[in-house]
Amino acid sequence: MNSFRTPRSHTDRLRNRIADGDIARVADEALRVMDSSRGSWGGGWERVLDQLRALPAEDRRALLHALADRFHQTGDDTEARCRHLALCVLVAEGLDGSERLADDPLAAERRKALDDLARRQSFWYAARFEILGRAELAAGRPLPAPVVAVVRRAALDAYRGDDLVGLARQLTDPVLNVGEAWAEQALSDATTPDWQALLAHALTATASKPTAKWDKQARALLDTLGTDSVRETVLSWLALVGRPRTLPLERQEWEPDINNAYDPYNATALRGLAWLLSLLPPRPDVARALGALAETSLKKVAGIGPRNPKVANAGVIALARIDSEAALAELARLATRVTYKNTAKLLDTALETRATALGLTRDEIEELAVPAYGLTETGRAEHRLGEATALLEVRGSRAVLSWRNAAGKPVKTVPVAVKRDHPDELKDLKTAAKDIDKMLSAQSERLDRQFLARRSWPYALWRERYLDHPLVGTLARRLLWTVDGTTAGYADGELRTLSDDPLPPGTRVELWHPAGREAAEIVAWRDWLERHGITQPFKQAHREIYLLTDAERATGTYSNRFAAHVLRQHQFHSLAAIRGWHNKLRLCVDDSAPPATRELPRWGLRAEYWIEGDGEEYGVDTTDSGSYLRLRTDQVRFYPIDAPQNSAHCCGGEYAMWLRDGQDPVDPIPLKDIPPLVLSEVLRDVDLFVGVSSIGNDPTWQDGGPGGRFREYWTSYGFGELNQSAETRRLLLERLVPRLAIADRCTLEGRFLHVRGDRHTYKIHLGSGNILMTPNDQYLCIVPKSAPTAPGAGYLPYEGDRMLSVILSKAMMLAADTKITDPSILSQL
Numbered sequence: 001m002n003s004f005r006t007p008r009s010h011t012d013r014l015r016n017r018i019a020d021g022d023i024a025r026v027a028d029e030a031l032r033v034m035d036s037s038r039g040s041w042g043g044g045w046e047r048v049l050d051q052l053r054a055l056p057a058e059d060r061r062a063l064l065h066a067l068a069d070r071f072h073q074t075g076d077d078t079e080a081r082c083r084h085l086a087l088c089v090l091v092a093e094g095l096d097g098s099e100r101l102a103d104d105p106l107a108a109e110r111r112k113a114l115d116d117l118a119r120r121q122s123f124w125y126a127a128r129f130e131i132l133g134r135a136e137l138a139a140g141r142p143l144p145a146p147v148v149a150v151v152r153r154a155a156l157d158a159y160r161g162d163d164l165v166g167l168a169r170q171l172t173d174p175v176l177n178v179g180e181a182w183a184e185q186a187l188s189d190a191t192t193p194d195w196q197a198l199l200a201h202a203l204t205a206t207a208s209k210p211t212a213k214w215d216k217q218a219r220a221l222l223d224t225l226g227t228d229s230v231r232e233t234v235l236s237w238l239a240l241v242g243r244p245r246t247l248p249l250e251r252q253e254w255e256p257d258i259n260n261a262y263d264p265y266n267a268t269a270l271r272g273l274a275w276l277l278s279l280l281p282p283r284p285d286v287a288r289a290l291g292a293l294a295e296t297s298l299k300k301v302a303g304i305g306p307r308n309p310k311v312a313n314a315g316v317i318a319l320a321r322i323d324s325e326a327a328l329a330e331l332a333r334l335a336t337r338v339t340y341k342n343t344a345k346l347l348d349t350a351l352e353t354r355a356t357a358l359g360l361t362r363d364e365i366e367e368l369a370v371p372a373y374g375l376t377e378t379g380r381a382e383h384r385l386g387e388a389t390a391l392l393e394v395r396g397s398r399a400v401l402s403w404r405n406a407a408g409k410p411v412k413t414v415p416v417a418v419k420r421d422h423p424d425e426l427k428d429l430k431t432a433a434k435d436i437d438k439m440l441s442a443q444s445e446r447l448d449r450q451f452l453a454r455r456s457w458p459y460a461l462w463r464e465r466y467l468d469h470p471l472v473g474t475l476a477r478r479l480l481w482t483v484d485g486t487t488a489g490y491a492d493g494e495l496r497t498l499s500d501d502p503l504p505p506g507t508r509v510e511l512w513h514p515a516g517r518e519a520a521e522i523v524a525w526r527d528w529l530e531r532h533g534i535t536q537p538f539k540q541a542h543r544e545i546y547l548l549t550d551a552e553r554a555t556g557t558y559s560n561r562f563a564a565h566v567l568r569q570h571q572f573h574s575l576a577a578i579r580g581w582h583n584k585l586r587l588c589v590d591d592s593a594p595p596a597t598r599e600l601p602r603w604g605l606r607a608e609y610w611i612e613g614d615g616e617e618y619g620v621d622t623t624d625s626g627s628y629l630r631l632r633t634d635q636v637r638f639y640p641i642d643a644p645q646n647s648a649h650c651c652g653g654e655y656a657m658w659l660r661d662g663q664d665p666v667d668p669i670p671l672k673d674i675p676p677l678v679l680s681e682v683l684r685d686v687d688l689f690v691g692v693s694s695i696g697n698d699p700t701w702q703d704g705g706p707g708g709r710f711r712e713y714w715t716s717y718g719f720g721e722l723n724q725s726a727e728t729r730r731l732l733l734e735r736l737v738p739r740l741a742i743a744d745r746c747t748l749e750g751r752f753l754h755v756r757g758d759r760h761t762y763k764i765h766l767g768s769g770n771i772l773m774t775p776n777d778q779y780l781c782i783v784p785k786s787a788p789t790a791p792g793a794g795y796l797p798y799e800g801d802r803m804l805s806v807i808l809s810k811a812m813m814l815a816a817d818t819k820i821t822d823p824s825i826l827s828q829l
Contacts, residue, residue, distance in 0.1 A: 024066050027070060064105060065105055082128060089132065089134070110132050110135060110136070111136070113129070113132060114144070114147050115147075117129055117150050118146035118247075119247075119249060119250045120249060123150065129151070130163055130167045133147065133151055133167055134167055143171065145178045146247055148171045148177070149179055149263065151167060151168050151171060152177060152265040153264055153265055155168035156265065174187050175187070175196055176203075177265045179245050179263060180240075180243075180246065180263055181240040181243040181244075182241045182270075183263070185236065185237055186199060186237045186269075189233055189236075189237075194225055195225065198225065199269060201272065201276075202269040202270075202273050202276065203268050205268055205269070205275055205314070209275075210275045218275070221276075222279060222280070227280050230280065231283070231286060234273050238273065244259070245259050257303055257304065260302075261304050261307055262311065267308045267310065267311050270308075270314070272314075274314040275317070277290060278318035282323065282324035282326065284324075284326040286326075287322060287326035288330065288435060290327075291330035291333065293312070293314075293315040294315035294319075294338070294343070295334070297309065297311040297312035298312045298340050302623075303623065305625075306340055309340055312340065312343045313343055313346055316331070316334065316346045316347055316350060319350070320346075320350035320353070328365070328369045329369045331347060331354070331369065332365070332366045332442075333439055333442040334347055335351060335366070336442040336443075337441075337442060337445075339578060351365055351366065367466075370443060370469065371439070372469070373435065373436050373439075375392070375393075375394070375436075377469075379394040379470060379473065380392065380394070383425070385422040386417050386418065386422060387417065388405055388415040388418050389404045390402075394471070394474040397440050397444060397799055399432075399434075399440070401429055403418075439471060440474070443471070443475055444538060447475060447537070449579075451513050451677065452602065452681050454602040455510070456510045457508070457509045458507070458508065459508065459509055462509040467495075476490075478534050478535065478536050478537055479511065480540055481495070481510065482509065482510045483495065483506035484507050484508060486503060488503045489525070489529065489532070498521075498524055498525065514543050515677045515680045522541065526541045526542060529541055529797055530795065535795070535797060535798060536798040537799055537800075539728075539798045539801070542732065542797055543684070543728075544684050544724040545724075546561075546724060547676070548671055548679065553672065555671075556670055556671065557637060557667070557670055558636060558668065558671070559683065561636070561683065562683075562689075562690050565632070565633040565690050565694055566614060566632060566695050566696070566713055567630065567632075567633060567693040567695070568695060569585065569613070569627065569628050569630055570585075571692065572611075572631060575693060576596050579685050579689075581598045581685070582596070585627045585628075586612065586627065587613075587622075587628070587650055588618060591649070592647045592650065593650050594645050595608040595610045595611060595647075596609040598685070600641065603675065603678055605639070605641055605669070605674070605678060606638065606640070606643065607636065607637075607678075608636065608639065609634075609636050610633070610634035610635045610636075610648070610655055611632065612631065612634070612649075612651065613630075613631060613632075614628060614630040614631060614632045615630065615706075620706050636683065636686055638674050638682075639666060640669070643666035644666060645657070645658055690723070691723060691726075691767070694717055694768075695713070695714060695717075696713060696714050697717070697718065697769060697770070697803075699769070699770055699771075700781060701714050702714065702779050717767075718768040718770040719751070719772070726766045726803075729767075729804055729807070730748065733748055740808075740811075742755070742811065742812060745757070745815045746815070752765055752766065755811045755814045757816070759829050760773040760774045760817065762780065762814045763777070764810055767803075769784070773829075780828050780829075782810055782813075784806045784810070785809075817829060
C-alpha cells in the first residue's frame with residue numbers, strides 16, 4: 001500500500017462541511033482529501049467515506065453531481081482525474097434500486113479513461129484505475145481485452161494493492177493478454193475448453209521448475225488433446241515469440257523500450273508451455289524451438305536488459321528434462337552462446353548432470369553433443385526431391401543450400417516443382433541450414449577456447465570427434481594440430497607435415513599454438529596454409545603472441561599495457577562473457593564490485609582486469625537504469641584461483657582484497673612466473689576487449705563525446721600506435737595488398753593504409769579504421785555497415801577479423817571515390 005496518509009486537518013474540515021450540510025463545499029473538501037492522500041485511502045479516509053455514504057440518498061446524488069461538475073474543471077493530470085473518477089465511484093457505492101442514479105454523470109469519462117489506459121504498459125497504484133474497472137463490471141460492461149492486459153500487468157508490480165490483485169483475478173477472459181503475436185495466435189487457436197484449460201495451466205508455472213503435481217496435470221491435458229496436436233500447435237505459437245507487438249504501447253520518455261519486451265503476464269504462460277513441451281516424445285523440432293526460445297528471451301532491450309531471463313531459464317530446464325541427442329546438442333550450443341549469469345549456470349548444471357550420468361567429463365559431453373545433421377564426413381549431403389537434387393554443404397563457416405535440376409545442371413533458385421510438391425522437405429532443409437550455421441559458430445568459439453583448456457586426445461578418439469566428424473571436421477580440418485609432437489595440417493585428404501608428407505597415425509593429439517614456436521616455423525605454416533588455400537575459422541597460425549615487456553618486468557606483478565582506455569561498458573560486458581570472463585556491470589551507486597576475472601582451473605590461476613565506471617552525470621554518463629555507459633581501464637593481474645577476491649567502488653578508487661575471518665591477504669603472482677601461453681591468451685583477450693569496445697574506434701566520436709572530454713583519448717587511440725592485433729593485421733595486409741584490384745592505388749606506411757582516390761588521398765588507420773584525407777589530414781567519417789564485406793579481397797587466411805573487413809571495404813570505396821553516392825560522405829569530400 002502507498003505510504004501517503006490523509007492529514008487529520010483535512011478530515012476534520014470535511015466532517016465539519018458535512019455537518020453544515022453544504023454539499024458544494026463537501027465536494028471541494030473531499031477532493032482536497034483525495035489529492036492529499038494520493039490514492040492511499042486507508043485509515044481516516046475510509047472513515048470519511050463511511051460518512052459520505054451515510055448521507056441521505058438525495059444529498060449523495062447532489063454530491064455526485066457536484067463532483068461531476070468539478071471534474072470538468074480539472075487540468076491534465078491523468079492520475080488526479082482518475083482519482084476524481086474513483087472518488088465518484090466510491091461515493092456512489094451503496095446506492096441501489098430506486099436510490100441509484102438513473103444517469104451516471106461521469107460514465108462516459110470513466111470509459112474514456114479506461115480507453116486511454118489500454119495503450120499503457122501499467123499504472124501507478126495511486127491512480128486507482130482498479131476502482132474504475134470495478135465500476136464497469138458492476139454496471140454489466142466487461143472490460144476490453146487491452147484494459148484487462150494492463151490491469152493484469154499492474155497487478156504484478158511490487159507495490160500492488162490487494163484490491164488490484166483481486167480485480168485481476170476476476171478477469172479470466174481472455175486467458176492471455178492481447179498485444180503479442182504469439183498470444184493472439186494462441187487465443188485464436190485455443191477455442192475449446194480443453195485448450196483453454198491448457199493455457200490456464202501454463203499460467204500456473206510460477207515456480208522455478210515444474211513439480212510432480214504440475215506435471216501430472218499437464219500430462220492429463222496432453223492425453224486429452226493428443227501429443228501430436230499439442231506439439232504442432234504450441235511450436236507454431238513459439239515461432240512468433242519476440243515479434244513486434246500487435247498493439248503498440250505508449251511510451252513515456254523515462255520508460256524503457258517496453259514495446260520490445262515480453263508481456264510479463266504472458267511470460268508465465270511461456271514458461272509453462274516450455275515445461276509442457278519437455279513432456280512430449282523427444283523430437284529435434286521441439287529441442288530447436290526451446291533453444292530458440294531461450295536465446296530470444298535473453299535478447300537485450302534498452303533500459304530493461306534481457307527480455308525475460310525466467311522464460312530463458314524455463315527453456316533450459318525443459319531441454320535438460322528431454323533425454324535426446326537433439327536436446328543435448330541445444331544445451332551444448334547454448335552453453336557457448338549464453339552470457340547471462342543465471343542462465344549460464346543452469347546450462348552448466350544441466351551439462352554436468354548429463355556428463356555425470358554418462359560417466360563422462362564436461363568437455364567430453366560437449367564433444368558428443370554435436371549432431372551430424374545428416375552430413376557425410378566431407379561436410380555435405382544430397383537430398384533427392386522429385387527430379388531435383390538439393391545439395392547441403394558447409395562452406396567455410398556457413399551452410400549453403402544449392403540445387404540441380406533433373407539433368408544435373410546447377411540452378412540458382414529452388415525449382416518450382418520442389419516448392420509445389422515438397423514444401424515440408426524444403427522447409428526442413430532450410431531449417432537444417434540455419435541450425436548448422438548456429439552450431440558452426442558455437443563450435444568455432446568452443447575450439448578457440450581450447451588453447452587454455454590443456455586438452456589432449458587419444459588419436460583415434462580425436463579422429464572420431466574432430467577430424468572425421470561431419471560438422472566439427474569442417475572446422476578441425478582447417479586448423480593445425482600436434483600429433484605426438486609433430487605439427488600437421490589437413491590437405492588433399494590427409495594430415496600432412498610442413499613438407500606436405502603424409503603423417504601416419506599417432507598416439508596423442510593437441511591443438512597447435514604459436515606461443516613458444518620459432519618465428520620461422522610460424523611463418524612457414526602461414527605460407528603452407530596460403531599455398532593450400534585454407535582459411536582458418538579463427539586466428540591460429542596468425543594468432544597474436546604477447547611476450548613479457550621490459551615495463552612489465554619492472555612492475556613485476558601487474559601489466560599496464562591496456563590501462564587508461566575508455567570502453568563502452570555494455571559492449572565490453574557482453575564480449576567478456578563470450579570469452580569466458582566474469583564481470584559485474586558498474587552502476588552509478590554506492591556499491592563495490594570485483595574486477596573482470598577469468599578463472600583458469602587447469603592452471604590454478606585467476607586473471608583480473610581492473611576497471612571502474614566513468615563519469616558523474618546521471619543520464620549523460622549512465623543509462624536510465626543507472627549503469628555506466630563507459631569504463632576506464634587499469635591493470636591486469638594474476639592470482640591463485642582460490643585467493644580472496646579484490647573489489648573496488650564502482651565509481652573508482654583503489655582495489656583491495658576482501659578478507660573473511662581467518663583469511664590472510666594473498667599477493668599477486670609475478671608475471672614472469674605465468675606460463676607464456678596463459679599470459680599471451682589472457683592479454684590477447686584484454687586486447688580484444690579494448691580493440692572492440694574502445695570509444696576510440698567509433699568514427700562518430702571525433703567531437704570527443706559529452707563535453708568533448710574524450711577528444712584527446714579518441715585522437716590518440718584512433719590514430720596512435722598500433723596494438724598487437726593491429727600489427728598482425730598490418731603484416732597480413734603487406735601480403736594481401738599487392739593482390740588487390742586496387743593495388744596500384746594502395747601503399748602501407750607505418751600505422752596507415754594509404755589509398756589514392758581521384759578526389760583525395762586517404763589514410764586508413766590499421767587499428768581503428770578511422771580515416772584522414774588530404775589536404776591537412778582532414779577527418780573523414782564513414783560509419784561501416786554492421787557486417788561489412790570487402791569484394792575483391794581474395795584469399796584471407798582466417799575469419800573473424802571485422803576490422804580487417806572494415807579497412808578493406810573502405811579502401812575499395814575510396815579508391816573509386818568519384819563513384820560514391822552517399823550524401824553524408826559526399827558532403828565531407
